[in-house]
Amino acid sequence: MxxxxxxxxxxxIPVMFIVAVLVFLMLRLTPSDPAAIIAGDNANSEQxxxxxxxxxxxxxxxxxxxxxxxxxxxxxxxxSFFFKKxxxxxxxxxxxxxxxxxxxxxxxxxxxxIPLGVLAAYRHGSWLDRIVMGFSVLGFSVPVFVVGYLLIxxxxxxxxxxxxxxxxxxxxxxxxxxxxxxLPSLTLSVIYVALIARITRTSVLEVMNEDYIRTARAKGQTxxxxxRRHALANAAVPIVTxxxxxxxxxxxxxxxxxxxxxxxxxxxxxxxxxxxxxxxxIQAVILLFSLTYxxxxxxxxxxxxxxxxxxxx
Amino acid sequence: MGYLHxxxxxxxxxxxxxxxxxPVHAQKTLRVVMHSDLKILDPVWTxxxxxxxxxxxxxxxxxxQDEKGEVKPQMVDKYEASADKLTHTFTLRDGLQWHDxxxxxxxxxxxxxxxxxxxxxxxxxxxxxxGGLEVKxxxxxxxxLKEPTGLVLxxxxxxxxxxxxxxxxxxxxxxxxxxxxxxxxxxxxIFKRDExxxxxxxxxxxxxxxxxxxxxxxxxxxxxxxxxxxxxxxAISDHQQAINALLAxxxxxxxxxxxxxxxxxxxxxxxKLWDYNPLGNQYTFRPNQLQKPFDNPKVRQVLWYAFNQKDxxxxxxxxxxxxxxxxxxxxxxxxxxxxxxxxxxxxxxxxKAQELLKEAGYDGTPIVLMHSTDLDVLTNLAPVAKSLLEKxxxxxxxxxMDWQTVVARRAKKDPANAGGxxxxxxxxxxxxxTNPVMAAFFNSSCEKALFGWPCDPEMEKLRDDFARETxxxxxxxxxxxVQIQATKTTSHINxxxxxxxxxxxxxxxxxxxxxxxxxxxxxIK
Numbered sequence: 001m002x003x004x005x006x007x008x009x010x011x012x013i014p015v016m017f018i019v020a021v022l023v024f025l026m027l028r029l030t031p032s033d034p035a036a037i038i039a040g041d042n043a044n045s046e047q048x049x050x051x052x053x054x055x056x057x058x059x060x061x062x063x064x065x066x067x068x069x070x071x072x073x074x075x076x077x078x079x080s081f082f083f084k085k086x087x088x089x090x091x092x093x094x095x096x097x098x099x100x101x102x103x104x105x106x107x108x109x110x111x112x113x114i115p116l117g118v119l120a121a122y123r124h125g126s127w128l129d130r131i132v133m134g135f136s137v138l139g140f141s142v143p144v145f146v147v148g149y150l151l152i153x154x155x156x157x158x159x160x161x162x163x164x165x166x167x168x169x170x171x172x173x174x175x176x177x178x179x180x181x182x183l184p185s186l187t188l189s190v191i192y193v194a195l196i197a198r199i200t201r202t203s204v205l206e207v208m209n210e211d212y213i214r215t216a217r218a219k220g221q222t223x224x225x226x227x228r229r230h231a232l233a234n235a236a237v238p239i240v241t242x243x244x245x246x247x248x249x250x251x252x253x254x255x256x257x258x259x260x261x262x263x264x265x266x267x268x269x270x271x272x273x274x275x276x277x278x279x280x281x282i283q284a285v286i287l288l289f290s291l292t293y294x295x296x297x298x299x300x301x302x303x304x305x306x307x308x309x310x311x312x313x
Numbered sequence: 314m315g316y317l318h319x320x321x322x323x324x325x326x327x328x329x330x331x332x333x334x335x336p337v338h339a340q341k342t343l344r345v346v347m348h349s350d351l352k353i354l355d356p357v358w359t360x361x362x363x364x365x366x367x368x369x370x371x372x373x374x375x376x377x378q379d380e381k382g383e384v385k386p387q388m389v390d391k392y393e394a395s396a397d398k399l400t401h402t403f404t405l406r407d408g409l410q411w412h413d414x415x416x417x418x419x420x421x422x423x424x425x426x427x428x429x430x431x432x433x434x435x436x437x438x439x440x441x442x443x444g445g446l447e448v449k450x451x452x453x454x455x456x457x458l459k460e461p462t463g464l465v466l467x468x469x470x471x472x473x474x475x476x477x478x479x480x481x482x483x484x485x486x487x488x489x490x491x492x493x494x495x496x497x498x499x500x501x502x503i504f505k506r507d508e509x510x511x512x513x514x515x516x517x518x519x520x521x522x523x524x525x526x527x528x529x530x531x532x533x534x535x536x537x538x539x540x541x542x543x544x545x546x547x548a549i550s551d552h553q554q555a556i557n558a559l560l561a562x563x564x565x566x567x568x569x570x571x572x573x574x575x576x577x578x579x580x581x582x583x584x585k586l587w588d589y590n591p592l593g594n595q596y597t598f599r600p601n602q603l604q605k606p607f608d609n610p611k612v613r614q615v616l617w618y619a620f621n622q623k624d625x626x627x628x629x630x631x632x633x634x635x636x637x638x639x640x641x642x643x644x645x646x647x648x649x650x651x652x653x654x655x656x657x658x659x660x661x662x663x664x665k666a667q668e669l670l671k672e673a674g675y676d677g678t679p680i681v682l683m684h685s686t687d688l689d690v691l692t693n694l695a696p697v698a699k700s701l702l703e704k705x706x707x708x709x710x711x712x713x714m715d716w717q718t719v720v721a722r723r724a725k726k727d728p729a730n731a732g733g734x735x736x737x738x739x740x741x742x743x744x745x746x747t748n749p750v751m752a753a754f755f756n757s758s759c760e761k762a763l764f765g766w767p768c769d770p771e772m773e774k775l776r777d778d779f780a781r782e783t784x785x786x787x788x789x790x791x792x793x794x795v796q797i798q799a800t801k802t803t804s805h806i807n808x809x810x811x812x813x814x815x816x817x818x819x820x821x822x823x824x825x826x827x828x829x830x831x832x833x834x835x836x837i838k
Binding site: 031038045047082085090152156264277 | 492722732
C-alpha cells in the first residue's frame, strides 16, 4: 500500500508538469496584455511598453517559462501583477472561505444525498423514488447561478432570513460564519446531491437482491440495519468514487458560487485574476486546483481498501 | 444518548445565541460598492479610474474644481502669478500634515509635481513650459515658466486621471515607472493597508488630523469634512447582487448601478438615485488611421455622415433621462462647448455617406470593428456602429472580445487582418475631455498619439496655441478651431453624452456633485 501511494505521488509530477506547461502556454496565447490593463485606459504605447518590460513580459516565452518554473519549484509562486502581494499570501488569505464552502457543501451534500439515494432504492418505483430521480435531473440541468439567485430571492430578499452576500471569517464568530455559508453551500450542493443520490440509488439497488441481503433479513435484522450495514456498505465503492470525482464539479461550482455570493475565496481570486490577466496568480491557482484534484483521486483510491477488503494495492 | 441529547441542546443554544446576536456597530461605516475592485494603489502610476478615486480618499491636491468647474485653491492658501505670467508662487495652508504627523512642505509638493509631470499627458504639456520649480521656504514654492501658458491652474486643478496628488517627498521620489509602496497621504481619509483585501474590501478611516478648508464643500473644492468614521469599498462584481445587497441594507451606496436595473431601485422607498456627475460621460468611436481604408481622410469623413448619436444612446442607455445627444466634442455644459463645424454631421445622412464613400474609392476592405462584450455600458455600441456602417456601404467584420482584450489589441499597429484593428468604441468621463490638451484623442502627434495614431500637424499647432493662450475668450476660439479641424481629419467621433446615477440608501446624506465620486461631506442619518 505504501509503495502504491509513493508510486501514485511520483506519477503526479509529470501530470503537474503538463498542467503547468498548458496553463502557461494558454495564458501567453490569449490575445491580451496585462501591461495594457495595468496601465489604464489613458496610457499611451510607451507607458504600456515600460510596464511590460518591468513585468518581464517582453522576454521570450521560453525564458519566461524557465524563470517561472524554476521559482515555482523553489516554492516561490511569484508576485501578483496587480495586487503587488506574494501569490502565496493571496492564496493563503483566500483558503479559509473556499475550504469552508467546500467542506460545508460536501457535508451537506453527503448528509442529504446518501439517505435520499438509499430511500429511493429501498422504495424503488414509489413516488419517493420518482421525486428523488426528478430532483436529480433538475439538479443536473439547472445552472448553479440560477439556483443561487432563486435561493437569494426567497431566503434573503423575500423572507429576510439570511444575508444576500458576503463571508464572515470563523474567528469573528461561528453564527455569522454559518449564516453566510448556508445559501452558497445549498446552491453548490444541489448538483452534488443530484449526482450522489443517483449513484447511491443505483448502487444500493444493485446489491439489494444479493444473497447476503436475503441472509441478513432471514437472520431477523431490522430493515434499517440491513440497509446501513449490508446494502450501503457493499455499495460504497461507486459512491465514494463519485464523491471524489465530484470534487471537480465542486471546484467549478466554487468559482461561480463565490462570484454570485461575493465570497472572497479562491474561486473569486481565479475569476479576478483571469479578468485582469494576472498570470502569476492564475498559474498558481490552477496548479493548486489540479494538485487538489489529483490528491483527492489518490485518497479515493486508497479509501476503496477500507470499504472492500478484496481490493489490495 | 442522554448526554448526547444535552450536548446537542447546548450546542443549539450557543448557535442560536450567536446567530441572533446583533452586530455591534459603534462606528459609523459607509459601505460602498465601487465600479471595480481596487488592485493598484498608485494614482500617478496608472490612469485607472478606481485608483484615481482611491487617490481622492488618501491624498490632497493643490487646487480643485468646484461645482461650476472653476479651479479653486485646496492645499494652497495663496497663489500669485507675476505680471509677465512667468512666475507663479504657491503658498501652502497652515496646519497641513501627512498621515504620519509630519508637516506637508513645499519640498514635498515640488517632488510630487515632478513625478506627476512625467506620467500625465497634461502634466507633460505643462512642464514643457516650465523652466523649473524652486522651493522658497517650507510653505512656499515657485513655478518658473519659459513662456506663459494658460495650463497652470487647468493642469494643477484637473479633476481626473492622472490627478496631481501630493505625496511626501520620500514617496514622490519613487521612479515614475515604478509603483509607490508607502501610502502616506495628507487627504481626509487614511488607507488601512492591513485591512485591504483585494477582491473583498478596501478600508479607509477618517483622518483625525485633517484640517478642512473653511469654505463649504463644492464639487471637489471647499472643506473636505468627513462625517463617517470609516468607509469600506466592498468588491461585489455581480450587478444584480450589488442591487440585492443595497435593497437588503447590507450596503449603503453603489457607484454604478446598471441602467436596466434602475427601475427596481426606483420602486424601493428606501433607495435614492443621485446624478453626482452632471457632465456625465461621452461615447466615442475611434478609427485607426494607420490602416486602410481609414488612412484615407475621405473615408473617415463618411463616418460623420453614417452615424447619429441617438441610435447608440438608445441601444445602450435606453432611458432618455440618462442620456443627451450633444454634438460638442468638449462636452455640453462646459466652457468650451460648441457646435461649430457640426452642421449636417451625426444625423445619419446615409445617402450622402454612400456618395462620399464612393468618391473616396473605398475598395471593400472589411472594417475590423472590435466589439467589447463584458462591460454593460459598451456592449451594444459596436452592433449599432456595424449596422450604420453597413448602411453607409462599408463591409464590417465585427469581432467580439472582452474589454481587456480590446485594451491589449488596440495598442497593436499590425494590419487589421493580422491581429490589428480598424475601429473600436469607448466611453470617456467628461471631466477628462473638456479641453483640447486634456482630451487625449485630439492628440495627433503620429507615433506619440494614443492608439489610432492620428497624424495632423495643424491639429498639433492648434493644441499648442491653446496651451500657450491665457485669455479664456481666445482659448474658446481655439477650441472651436480644434473641433472644426477634428471634423475634417476625424481623429474620433463623439457619440453622445450619458449619465450614471449612483444608488444609495436614503439614510446616506450629503453626496456631492462632482465629476468623481468622493466620500467626504457624506453622513449616515
